[in-house]
Amino acid sequence: MELVFRARRAITADGEGPFDIGVDGSRVTAVEPYGTLTADRVVEPGTDEVLLPGLVDTHVHVNDPGRAEWEGFDTATRAAAAGGITTIVDMPLNSLPPTVDVPSLEVKRKTAAGRVYVDVGFWGGAIPGNGADLRPLHDAGVFGFKCFLLHSGVDEFPPLDSAELEADLRILRDFGGLMIVHAEDADTIEQAPAPHGVRYGTFLASRPREAENVAIARVIELARRTGARAHILHLSSSDALPMIARARAEGVALTAETCPHYLTFTAEEIAEGATQFKCCPPIREADNRDLLWRGLAEGTIDCVVSDHSPCTAELKRGDFDVAWGGIASLQVGLPAVWTQARERGFALSDVVLWMAGRPADLAGMRRKGRIAVGADADFCVFAPEEKFVVDVADLRHRNPVSAYHGRPLSGVVRSTWLRGREVTGEPRGELLVRGSV
Structure with a gap:
């Protein structure tokens, strides 16, 4: 060999x-x-090291082209590799143009070509009026389609109403496509108090759990009615767990993810003006965090992915009503989740399942997220007992902003290997097409 x-x-x-x-x-x-x-x-990994499969992160906003000052393919994939991630799937926004038709997909692929340090796939977008573009995007190799049920934060990626979502689900059902949904209800949020000032509590009140619960119930009903596959993105409301579990028991083709920040931070610890913690849906209370961990243990939540949504430092300044909502975490997701998981009695193999095997399964990647004969030789050499404190100066994404700055964590990625070669200074990542991996 x-x-x-x-x-x-x-x-x-x-x-x-x-x-x-x-x-x-x-x-x-x-x-x-x-x-x-x-x-x-x-x-031979050291006696303090564990060989893991390379992680798979199916929820990454690279923002390139168009908003590359927020993040770019070179910096995002360097950060991913530093965090033990060997495969990412890029979201269809906040790039310009958004990935909502085949020409925009080609723009994104040309932008990424030759600049990626890990393997990169792409989600397509489902927006009002592009139903006829979904099958061509699927045939061109996207791994599925993302939609919003409320304003996405950028005007060029508008949300679907219930009728549009149902129509698109029917289109996807006919060719086995997957719809991944930012599930917050616009009407519920419009009726909530508007965020203002520096207190995190005002922002949390503006994005209540009920907004997620109502939206998830709608997704479940439409997935049941159409027979299509649906996936709930970045679940933060533990209230929704029972309805997700019931739907799955009834045979609805539904999966769900959560993110390291929802499993790590709590609303109670967020200081005034700490807009680096702002994300949508929001970080909630400690009891909610504990129930999300129970949802993982019971299998109601399938996987943990970053929702890496970076921006410039300037866009993170200001009060909670104006600061950009998103957390940059590609490089620290593994130690963040491992730190919390080990305190709750989970094994490292559980973390690998949530952050490698199941995200790969979600995207239909048979050769990723596992160490098995026939799989890609993607590895992460991880020292689970080594401790460190996160310093934004050591992070490789583009802008030095992170909610994890100053956070003590356990577990250090010592090296990352992509298809049998250590990731170093040469961008050797490939652009993935659905069905090819």
């Missing part, structure tokens, strides 16, 4: 333990007991 990872501790599709992982070319060709394989090159 060309390469063997001789790991005293590895998390593979066969379980956790000491394994030899054989690699030829870009694929895993053998998973055997520790010490049994020979190769031209042997890499």
Whole structure:
């Protein structure tokens, strides 16, 4: 074999333990007991390190082209690699143009080509009036379609009303497409008090749990009625967990994700003026966070992805009513989730399932998110016991803004490997097409 990872501790599709992982070319060709394989090159992770599959993050806003000053493909994918992520799927906004037809997809691919340090796929967008573009985008290789049920924050990506969502779900059902939904109800938010000033509580009150609950109920009903697949993005309201669980038990094709910030932070700890914590839907109370963790344990929440939504430092300034809503977290998602998970008695293999295997399954990527024969040789060498304090100066995304700055975390990514080669200074990532991985 060309390469063997001789790991005293590895998390593979066969379980956790000491394994030899054989690699030829870009694929895993053998998973055997520790010490049994020979190769031209042997890499032995340290005694304090665990070999994980490369993580898969299916919720990343790269914003390039058009708003590359917020983030770009080079900086986003460098940050991803530094965080043990070997595959991302880029959202159809906030780039200009948004990815809502095949020509805009081609613009995005041309922008990314030759500049990515990890593998990159793309979501398409579902907006009013582009129903005829959904099948061509699917055929061109997007992994599914994102929609909003309220204003997205950018005018060029308007929301769908209920009739439009139902119509698009019917279109997607006919070719097995997936609709991923930012589920907050516009009417509920319009009736809530407007955010103002520096107190986080005023912002939290402006995005109540009920807004998510109403919107998720609507998505469930329309997915049930049409038979289409739907996915709830960035779940923050634990109130919605019972209805999601019931719908799935009834056979509705529904999945859900949450994000590291909802599993890490609590509303009670956010200081006045700390707009780096502003995101939509918002970070909620400690009891809500605990129930989200229960939802993960019970399998109601399928996966944990970043919703990396960065911007310039200037756009994060001001009161909670005007600051941009989004948290940059690509590089620190793994240690953030591991820090909280270990305190709650979860194993590292649980974190790998939530952040690698299940996101890959969501996107239909058979060769990603697992260490198994035939999978891409994507690895993360992780030191779970090493502690560090997050410093924005050490983060590789474009702008030095992060809610995690100053946060002590456990777990350090020592190296990241993409298709059998360590990610270093050369952008060797590929642009992925649905069905090719």
